[in-house]
Amino acid sequence: MNEKQVHKFVQRYLETTDCRIIEKSPAHFHVKLSPRADRDLTNRPFYWSFVDRTGADPETMSMLLVTDKQKYETSINNGGSGNGAAAAPSSQDEAANAALGRSLGYVHGTLHTSMRVPREELHYGSRKLEQLFESAKGGGSYVCLFQEPDKRGIHPHQSTAYTAWLGVNLKIEFACDQKREEIYSIGVSLATGQHIEQFHDRLLELRLTPRLPPNVHIAKNAVSLHKAAAMIEQTMERRLKSYDFNWAVSAAVRLQDELNTIEHYYDPLIQSAEEEHRAAIQEQYERRRNEIRWQYEPRVAVSAINCGIFHLQGIR
Amino acid sequence: MHSTTNNTFKGEMPPAAVSRKLHANADIQFDRSWLHNLQERADRNGPWDDWTMYQLAIEAEQSKLISSFDDLQCMRSLPAFEPMQHQISTARRVLHEMSGRAILADEVGLGKTIEAGLVLKEYMVRGLVRRALILVPASLVLQWVRELNQKFGISAIAQKKEHTWQYDVVVASIDTAKRDPHRDILLGQDYDILIIDEAHKLKNKKTTNYQFVNQLRKKYCLLLTATPVQNNMDELYNLITLLKPGQLGGQSDFAANFVVDKRIPKNEDQLQQALSTVMIRNRRGDGGIQFTKRIVRNIELSLSPEEQALYDAVTSFVRERYDESGGDLSSMLSLVTLQREVCSSRDAVFLTLVNMFKKTSEDSPVRAKIWQLVEVIKGIQANTKAEKTMSLINEMNDKVIIFTEYRATQEYLLQYLRSQQIVAVPYRGGMNRGKKDWMMDLFRGRAQVLIATEAGGEGINLQFCHNIINFDLPWNPMRVEQRIGRVHRLGQTNDVHIYNLCTLGTIEEHIVGLLHEKINLFELVIGELDHILERFEKKDGSIEQKLAKAMLEAGNTSDLRKRIDDLGNSISRVKEEVEAEEPLDASAIHAVMNSIAGQSVEVRP
Incomplete structure (x- = not known):
């Protein structure tokens, strides 16, 4: 993600979590967080459990989110935007802040809410952006959506047929002592069992709403979720079988080499050991073997990033 | 009528995960927890998440996707950090050729910590490491924590209490870790990676440290040491056995194949080859690290009559x-x-x-x-040294660190400089970390002068300053070296000016003479002093004590001079011994060590 993409991402996140944007530029946002975003981003579990237990009105934090540090600082130095609370901290503030941050670890927030608006750099790889990612994942795991019907095509007395689809975004991890990943999006019609690949991209072309539109009827499901999931697994498995497995073959060779090496080390050791020590050495040998398997054993793991039930126009 | 949709989703709960054979060498595992959760929500008709968040979640995953086995992914998440080229290539080799078990044996000052940090970060980015245990000498714990947090954005935490062990990335001193109750906690864990700094301390199989580390369960493992062999070949064997038992064969194979005498290897080529699969050693270029020069000036002063x-x-x-x-x-x-x-x-x-x-x-x-x-003290109105210091500060018109041994002197100098309109900040051992850092930041920013009573202590790097005034000198040469080392190190781009204030006709004159002329302290190769002092003190006791003794027992000035000369001479002898010994003793081992794959690094600060 470059700065622009990060900026766009942050904007959509803030809007969808109902944060109040006090001020923004292409390089920053000054926001008053919504309770929902505050819970996920400010590391204040004790505060929030206090609010939950007492029912007190929550006081959410404001934050200065900088998405393009260079641009933001140039604009500040040119006396551009950034007045009031969002003003760039003076160098002395910054030094004090840096020292505070170091002695307290990375807990921003609670300590100086009242003092000034904490500033966060949101570059790719930064911890705050990672928190946004986590928050998005936590709040975007399971959906149930309906396609909005074409306005033109609607006949007031005619009901449009919809099909329910199971859509899943899968992450496939190919791992041994090294690792790579793929993302795979697949949809299965619960009416007919047919499946579509790159399902997520298709969804992005549609307008989706959580509410059931009027004059719509949904085709009877012939396939259970369980069945559909099994079909997805089969499809994935078939597909993955055709992959290049050289990585796994060479990892298996490395694994065997390593096992041989330690066998060569431990075998004579165990044989020549005195009776009272033998068990301990044997145990250590087992531990080493397990470590090596843990390290090298080639494996493929498939898990879902998120999934949902999508009701789409037409019967397919 | 539409509410019927939900009923059709009903189904029995699936198992959480299944595993099947996908290929002769690889199983496939399907995680089905998502299906379970989706089913539950379908049955209850909610709660459902937001469509935009759903899209953001997948975009986040796409941006983090690890699309290939063998590139260095972590660099794109560290925009502000530029490791040196040899550090990157070392990290790559550990990841791709050594499968994450390696001895990082760079010579001092080439950045082993950075290399280990890169490897750790890469594994974390790839999701291959979550739990990491980093064992280091107690004095380095905070430095590691700071480097990992600041340079690598890794939330490492210094071990303080028992419950700290629960965190994912913990830095601890090995001496704490091996003791109860910590020991049992650690032996009960599976660590994705174990990193040990100053690993040459594990050269002896019989020590509790060695046995403790040997029992820890880990997937990847990095051992960091600048001196993988100090005295004999067995040390090397033991170190590698921690990492990969059998890599050099069994103990008897090793002895038969590679050892003539405990200090002398044979079959050097094979040994070197075997070592190259588990060890990387970058060396300074032929010219040594291109440290800038130390320019030492002894400023001789006469005390005022008072x-x-x-x-x-x-x-x-x-x-x-x-x-x-x-x-x-x-x-x-x-x-x-x-x-x-x-x-x-x-x-x-x-x-x-x-x-x-x-x-x-x-x-x-x-x-x-x-x-x-x-x-008599009341009669003294001015401080000769302080006045000289003031004129030096004016002369250099630059940032400068003043070292003194005494708190009271530090306080006095703060006041004195303030009265002269010079902005100065103090630094001392008793300050807590946060305050130290703050003083450091002030010195980097507004203050022209830092007045320090402490040179040791971790993590003060002051390369932006290149002037040191030794207001007075410690009697322990190592502490003098530490003072200078704060400034004269990798990353220093200027020659370093060192001013020793020295009052004639006092004990100080003798000390400066000893350190400067006899030990030639200010021009020793980094690391050499360590060696010499260790050797000297083993034989003769600490230099400080010897000096004090000479002071007290000497009848007059010339007697004192003679005693200090003797002391200087015996240090010189040790120095010559150390220098002469090296090639005889360990040359063969070192030749092997030096041909271990790695780069020759010309570091030009």
């Missing part, structure tokens, strides 16, 4: 006490401090005298004598 009077008074006071004690050295050491303090500031002496006064019994005649000294 100061000289105090020095003489204190000297005879000390001598009297020594004679009274009948030559009992141990109780006299603190007295010698008095003489050194006179050379620093009247404030320093005064404080010590007041404390001494309080400790002396009320009817003791010594009390009156102490009081006489205090009277």
Whole structure:
């Protein structure tokens, strides 16, 4: 993600979590967080459990989110935007802040809410952006959506047929002592069992709403979720079988080499050991073997990033 | 009528995960927890998440996707960090050729910590490491925590209490870790990676440290040491056995194949090859690391008549006490401090005298004598050294660090410089981490002068400054070296100017002479002093004590000079020994070590 993409991402996140944007530029946002975003981003579990237990009105934090540090600082130095609370901290503030941050670890927030608006750099790889990612994942795991019907095509007395689809975004991890990943999006019609690949991209072309539109009827499901999931697994498995497995073959060779090496080390050791020590050495040998398997054993793991039930126009 | 949709989703709950054979060498595992959760929500008709968040979640995953086995992904998440080229290539080799088990044996100062940090970060980014245990000497714990947090954005935490072990990335001292109750906690864990700094301390199989580390369960493992072999070949064998038992064969194979004598290897080529699969050693280029120069100036000063009077008074006071004690050295050491303090500031002496006064019994005649000294102090109006310091500061018109041994002198200098319109900040060992950092930041920013009583301590890197004034000198040469090392290190782009203030006709003159002329302290290769002192002290005891003894026992100035010369000579002898020994003893091992794959790095700061 470059700065622009990060900026766009942050904007959509803030809007969808109902944060109040006090001020923004292409390089920053000054926001008053919504309770929902505050819970996920400010590391204040004790505060929030206090609010939950007492029912007190929550006081959410404001934050200065900088998405393009260079641009933001140039604009500040040119006396551009950034007045009031969002003003760039003076160098002395910054030094004090840096020292505070170091002695307290990375807990921003609670300590100086009242003092000034904490500033966060949101570059790719930064911890705050990672928190946004986590928050998005936590709040975007399971959906149930309906396609909005074409306005033109609607006949007031005619009901449009919809099909329910199971859509899943899968992450496939190919791992041994090294690792790579793929993302795979697949949809299965619960009416007919047919499946579509790159399902997520298709969804992005549609307008989706959580509410059931009027004059719509949904085709009877012939396939259970369980069945559909099994079909997805089969499809994935078939597909993955055709992959290049050289990585796994060479990892298996490395694994065997390593096992041989330690066998060569431990075998004579165990044989020549005195009776009272033998068990301990044997145990250590087992531990080493397990470590090596843990390290090298080639494996493929498939898990879902998120999934949902999508009701789409037409019967397919 | 539409509510019927939900009923059709009903189904039995699936198992959480299944595993099947996908290929002769690889199983496939399907995680089905998502299906379980989706089913549950379908049955209850909610709660459902937001469509935009759903899209953001997948975009986040796409941006983090690890699309290939063998590139270095972590760099794109560290935009502000530029490791050196040899550090990157070392990290790559550990990841791709050594499968994450390696000895990082770079020579001092080439950044082993950075290399380990890169490897750790890469594994974390790839999701291959979550739990990491980093064992280091106690004095380096905080430095590691800071480097990992600041340079690598890794939330590492310093181990403080028992519950700290629950965190994912913990830095701890090995001596704490191996003790109860920590020991059992650690042995009960599976660590994705274990990193050990200063790993040469694990050279002996019989130590509890070695046995403890050997029992830890880990997937990847990095051992960091600049000196994988110090004395004999077995050390090397033991170290590698921690990492990969059998890599050099069984103990007897190793002895038969690679060892002539415990210090002399054979079949060097094969040994080197075998080592190259588990060890990377980057070396300084032929010219050594291109450190900038140290320019040392001894500034000789004459005490003002008032100061000289105090020095003489204190000297005879000390001598009297020594004679009274009948030559009992141990109780006299603190007295010698008095003489050194006179050379620093009247404030320093005064404080010590007041404390001494309080400790002396009320009817003791010594009390009156102490009081006489205090009277002499009152006569002193100016500090010769401080005035000289002021003129040096004006002359260089640049940032400068002033080191002193005494708190009282530090306070005095702060005031004095303030009265001269110079912005100065203090730094001392007793400050907590946050305050130290703050002082460092102030010095980097507004203050022209840092006045420090402590040179050791972790993590103060002051490469942006290249002037040091030794207001007074410690008697322990290692501490002098530490002072200079704060400034004269990798990353220093200027020649470093060192000014030693030295009052003539005092003990100080002898000390400067010893350190500068005899030990040639200021021009030693980094790391060499360590070696020499260790050797010297094993034989003769600490230099500080020897100096104090010479001070007290010497009848007159020329006797003192002779004693200090003797001391200098015996240090010189050790130095020659050390230098001469190296090629005889360990040349063959070192030849092997030096041909271990790695780069020759010309570091031009």
